[in-house]
Amino acid sequence: MCAGAAVVAAGSAALGGPVALQLAVFAGSALMLLLLARPAARRHLERAQPVKIGIGALIGAHATVLRKVDANGGLVKLRGEEWSARPYDPLQVLEVGQDVAVMEIRGATAIVWGEP
Secondary structure (H helix, E strand, C coil), X not given: CXXXXXXXXXXXXXXXXXHHHHHHHHHHHHHXXXXXXXXXXXXXXXXXXXXXXXXXXXXXXXEEEEEEEECCEEEEEECCEEEEEEECCCCCCECCCCEEEEEEEECCEEEEECCC
């Protein structure tokens, strides 16, 4: 906001205006920009949805079982990559080809849940 006001005040200085006028132009321009432009900029910035990155982006994603997943381990394809996996319920056994949902990530292991 102040940068825009400084440009306007520089214009009054270029036209030979006295320092008092330059200060008044700067103050008025800064106030107008603050009152008019700032609310529009805030609306624009607050509208954006936060982007999930890293492990947070994988929670809730769907994967396909490549190697049987049981309490001893297994393998799933998650977003084009192979991940070691374990079931969310240690008693659950997930078969090859089954679609599963990622519940959490522990280290390099996806903890998955599949509907029986």
